Amino acid sequence: MDQAGEKGAANRRAYLRIEGVTKRFDDTLAVDEVSLEIGEREIFALLGSSGCGKTTLLRMLAGLETPDAGRIVLDGENLAEVPAHRRPTNMMFQSYALFPHMTVEANVAFGLWQERPRLTRAEVEARVAEMLDLVQMQRYARRKPHELSGGQQQRVALARSLAKEPKLLLLDEPLAALDKKIRQRTQLELVNLIERVGVTCILVTHDQEEAMTMAGRIGVMNEGRLLQVGTPGEIYETPDCRFTAEFIGEANLFHGRVADGALAGADFPAAIVLPPEAGLAEGDEAWVSVRPERVSLSRAGAASAGVSEPADCNAATGEVADIAYLGSHSVYHVRLANGRIVIASVPSVHWGDAPPPTWGDVLRVAWFAPDGVVLTR
Amino acid sequence: MMSARVRPGATVWLLAVYAFLYVPILCLIAFSFTAGEITTQFDGFSLRWYGELLRDDELVDAVLLSLRVGAFAATAAVVVGSAAAFVLARFGRYPGSAAFAGMTTAPMVMPEVVIGLSLVLLFTHPLFTFLGGRGVAAIWAAHTTLCTAYVTVLVQSRLREMDRSLEEAALDLGCPPFKVFFVITVPVIAPALVAGWLLAFTLSMDDFVLAAMLSDPGSTTLPVLVFARLHHGLKPEINALATVIVALVSLAVVVANRAMLSAQRKRAAALRHAAGISPTGVPNVTLGSPDIRR
Amino acid sequence: MRRQHFFLARGRFWVGMLPWAWMLLFFALPFALILKVSLSTPELAIPPYLPPFVMEPGDVLPHLRPDFASYRRLHDELLALGTPGADLQYLAAWGNSLLLAALTTLLCLLIGYPFAYHIARSREAARNTLLMLVMLPFWTSFLLRVYAWMVLLDSSELGLINRVLLAAGLVDAPLQLLYNQGAVLVGMVYSYLPFMVLPLYANLVKLDPQLLEAAADLGARPWTTFLRVTLPLSRRGIVAGSMLVFIPAVGEFVIPDLLGGGDVLMIGRKIWEDFGPNQDWPMAAAVAVTMVLVLIAPIVLLHRHGRADGRTDGRSGEAG
Ligand SMILES: Nc1ncnc2c1ncn2[C@@H]1O[C@H](COP(=O)(O)OP(=O)(O)O)[C@@H](O)[C@H]1O
Ligand SMILES: [Mg+2]
Numbered sequence: 004m005d006q007a008g009e010k011g012a013a014n015r016r017a018y019l020r021i022e023g024v025t026k027r028f029d030d031t032l033a034v035d036e037v038s039l040e041i042g043e044r045e046i047f048a049l050l051g052s053s054g055c056g057k058t059t060l061l062r063m064l065a066g067l068e069t070p071d072a073g074r075i076v077l078d079g080e081n082l083a084e085v086p087a088h089r090r091p092t093n094m095m096f097q098s099y100a101l102f103p104h105m106t107v108e109a110n111v112a113f114g115l116w117q118e119r120p121r122l123t124r125a126e127v128e129a130r131v132a133e134m135l136d137l138v139q140m141q142r143y144a145r146r147k148p149h150e151l152s153g154g155q156q157q158r159v160a161l162a163r164s165l166a167k168e169p170k171l172l173l174l175d176e177p178l179a180a181l182d183k184k185i186r187q188r189t190q191l192e193l194v195n196l197i198e199r200v201g202v203t204c205i206l207v208t209h210d211q212e213e214a215m216t217m218a219g220r221i222g223v224m225n226e227g228r229l230l231q232v233g234t235p236g237e238i239y240e241t242p243d244c245r246f247t248a249e250f251i252g253e254a255n256l257f258h259g260r261v262a263d264g265a266l267a268g269a270d271f272p273a274a275i276v277l278p279p280e281a282g283l284a285e286g287d288e289a290w291v292s293v294r295p296e297r298v299s300l301s302r303a304g305a306a307s308a309g310v311s312e313p314a315d316c317n318a319a320t321g322e323v324a325d326i327a328y329l330g331s332h333s334v335y336h337v338r339l340a341n342g343r344i345v346i347a348s349v350p351s352v353h354w355g356d357a358p359p360p361t362w363g364d365v366l367r368v369a370w371f372a373p374d375g376v377v378l379t380r
Numbered sequence: 381m382m383s384a385r386v387r388p389g390a391t392v393w394l395l396a397v398y399a400f401l402y403v404p405i406l407c408l409i410a411f412s413f414t415a416g417e418i419t420t421q422f423d424g425f426s427l428r429w430y431g432e433l434l435r436d437d438e439l440v441d442a443v444l445l446s447l448r449v450g451a452f453a454a455t456a457a458v459v460v461g462s463a464a465a466f467v468l469a470r471f472g473r474y475p476g477s478a479a480f481a482g483m484t485t486a487p488m489v490m491p492e493v494v495i496g497l498s499l500v501l502l503f504t505h506p507l508f509t510f511l512g513g514r515g516v517a518a519i520w521a522a523h524t525t526l527c528t529a530y531v532t533v534l535v536q537s538r539l540r541e542m543d544r545s546l547e548e549a550a551l552d553l554g555c556p557p558f559k560v561f562f563v564i565t566v567p568v569i570a571p572a573l574v575a576g577w578l579l580a581f582t583l584s585m586d587d588f589v590l591a592a593m594l595s596d597p598g599s600t601t602l603p604v605l606v607f608a609r610l611h612h613g614l615k616p617e618i619n620a621l622a623t624v625i626v627a628l629v630s631l632a633v634v635v636a637n638r639a640m641l642s643a644q645r646k647r648a649a650a651l652r653h654a655a656g657i658s659p660t661g662v663p664n665v666t667l668g669s670p671d672i673r674r
Numbered sequence: 675m676r677r678q679h680f681f682l683a684r685g686r687f688w689v690g691m692l693p694w695a696w697m698l699l700f701f702a703l704p705f706a707l708i709l710k711v712s713l714s715t716p717e718l719a720i721p722p723y724l725p726p727f728v729m730e731p732g733d734v735l736p737h738l739r740p741d742f743a744s745y746r747r748l749h750d751e752l753l754a755l756g757t758p759g760a761d762l763q764y765l766a767a768w769g770n771s772l773l774l775a776a777l778t779t780l781l782c783l784l785i786g787y788p789f790a791y792h793i794a795r796s797r798e799a800a801r802n803t804l805l806m807l808v809m810l811p812f813w814t815s816f817l818l819r820v821y822a823w824m825v826l827l828d829s830s831e832l833g834l835i836n837r838v839l840l841a842a843g844l845v846d847a848p849l850q851l852l853y854n855q856g857a858v859l860v861g862m863v864y865s866y867l868p869f870m871v872l873p874l875y876a877n878l879v880k881l882d883p884q885l886l887e888a889a890a891d892l893g894a895r896p897w898t899t900f901l902r903v904t905l906p907l908s909r910r911g912i913v914a915g916s917m918l919v920f921i922p923a924v925g926e927f928v929i930p931d932l933l934g935g936g937d938v939l940m941i942g943r944k945i946w947e948d949f950g951p952n953q954d955w956p957m958a959a960a961v962a963v964t965m966v967l968v969l970i971a972p973i974v975l976l977h978r979h980g981r982a983d984g985r986t987d988g989r990s991g992e993a994g
Contacts, residue, residue, distance in 0.1 A: 114553030491925020498704030
């Protein structure tokens, strides 16, 4: 993920600063004291399951919703008192919200027309042509939105929200309305386009793949709170809470309390050796998260052949409960003696020429202590 | 698919009901061309009664009055009804909002005799003489009230269907709120406004009870006149009138239907075209899908 | 909760003001007047009633003098129910109205349900036209459609149906077809059928054919499928259609007047007579009040269950 790291490093000077923004709807706390800083030209993704408040946060940035508390500062300007139609932000709506009674051209020109008389007709037309060119929709300039396919509508919506050169581009589930296949292709197209234009961009998605592909940094949201912010690599490799660990990819979580420097609990037959510098005191409650690809599998018989375990290895044996063969790798669900399922993902080549284990086989699961991540919340 | 299968029972039932609906009307039409005086006896083909129709000044006056009242009532109903629809669809809850919702739609479900009586009491009340008493203005106000209910329902459902993010997108693109209403909201709900106007117009043209209760000697609308004549005996002239009305309405409905269908076809063709040459070749996703955000 | 600034507060006020003022003046106030007049005393005057209160010189507040005579009349008829020879004209009119309205609703449902069902199940291209054909008579003059039945049912040897029957030798003398309950019923079913068909159609057309296929796949016979799947799912359409027919049918005045002759008493007609020839406005108002009271239940039913689709949209209002 070095591409992501590079993007994340890009200009960290806070261009957009969100400070303690809160929004309550009747009895739902949609956004709960979110604070966030975003650099210029950064592509930032808000990731979270449906209903966690991503859209509400985005709408507050656009001025379509008024925060109950908190401040939003964009490029040194406090946006609190600026109504939606005067904000230097533009949003691409989840439904695209293309004006059905206007042509593609008129849709793209709409925002520019509001700038008259600062812009002349010729300037507007030139800019519209440029935008349609950018998204390769010149041929459809005279079409009405309902005469376009979903992908085409998406591109028109993008052109429309870029036409005014906003300081901040807001994308609400930009690709959710598209089919899976063209969605994946469009992800990279969209990133390239945004980078070419050089606009600061916040995109909202519930699809972790989409967030990881498109964004330099990701903010994970749950129930209105921003839980963790980081590059895709950081978020995946070093989640700092159980929600992130389980939401991004898959994770084996083991609960316990620290006793004698190891984690003792009912989830794992043995006390779990903690990674170095876990920073826990005796008696602390904690969880250890282990990614499935960090769990190694071997036949139980081979392990008991007398090779001594390294000191920082956590191991147990269990029975294969389920196997999902996914081509390049397979996912094994191994049931330990205590009934807990441990998920392990192993490359299909792992077993060599020997036949792979099957249902009911007894396997040894193990991981090295440094591969586990200690979580305290 | 099972729905496309032709079932003889279904066809027979459909035909029977359509016959029930249309035979009386077709009889009226047929006997409008009689040369004789009797509405149920064909004494040779003639356009005699159509000529009588045009020479009948009383009737022509009544038609003109009905058209006038209809047009003004429909226009007023669209204005009041759209405003009411906005209040219902957009203002949320406020003290009295439920009462307002009930009031705007109640005229639709109240018996006309009751509405008529209540309005007569208003227009004849000594405190409300400034409203001008019974007469054309009273009929206009009564029709506007009745039609407002229908327009409100039509426009309100269109407003609720309308994707709110269209207005938000316009705001987001820098359009001031007041202008958003005229450049986005009104064009988007325009079909409902047109449909509402037409419905209001036909309701007003057709209303007898309110017009009869609120009319004074100088304000005889077409239904009031027709009703009076029906009590004085049947004449083929009424058949001729019915034929003209049926012909006009059918023409209007067929033309409107054609226009709608051809627009649909054009749109479908454009979509196929778009899908065919779109680089992705993926079937289209409709924009009007239910508001996903909320 | 804070509102968005879609309309400036003042703009919203004026937008709301217009329909509020209109409805208060032309709907709520007139209804209050009905209540007031129903408690007034008939009087040869313009308007023909004395108000139910008097202001004497020096009074700050008027003296209430409600006259319950009109309601007492209705009440006395109720008490006299079953007494031979009692004058029960209002009660009889009420009974007959409810009976005719109920019969009309039932017949419309029996005719209209299969009709709407078959339209909804016909080819998609044909549906539009079929539905338009239902609407078409509805858009033409109501009075003239009733008139058509006067022509068809005419009881002299010139009546269209009588002519056919006589010519076919089925009867010797013309039948008394017009000016009876049957004629009114036919006229009402004819006039109100579209009100039944449209909500039913709107409901049935949304019924997913796959549900029927699923039922068939699970072994249900067509009738079972209909009774256990289609019918329960179209309940809303049935309620809406039935109420849309029943409510105006109860108050109907024109059809009994034109097709019913002098014998068919209906409550809408009583209002009309008391209002017109009898010049007893308090009585007309009292009957109107009872009519509103009786119709409240069906109207509430229509609102509760009758929405053709039960879309609940609690939130969309609040953001504006
Ligand atoms: N206009 C509104 N009125 C009331 N509740 C709302 C409104 N908009 C959103 N919510 C609630 O706020 C929460 C967050 O919604 P949203 O921001 O749309 O989530 P997301 O975009 O992450 O799916 C949800 O519980 C939603 O029901
Ligand atoms: Mg959302």
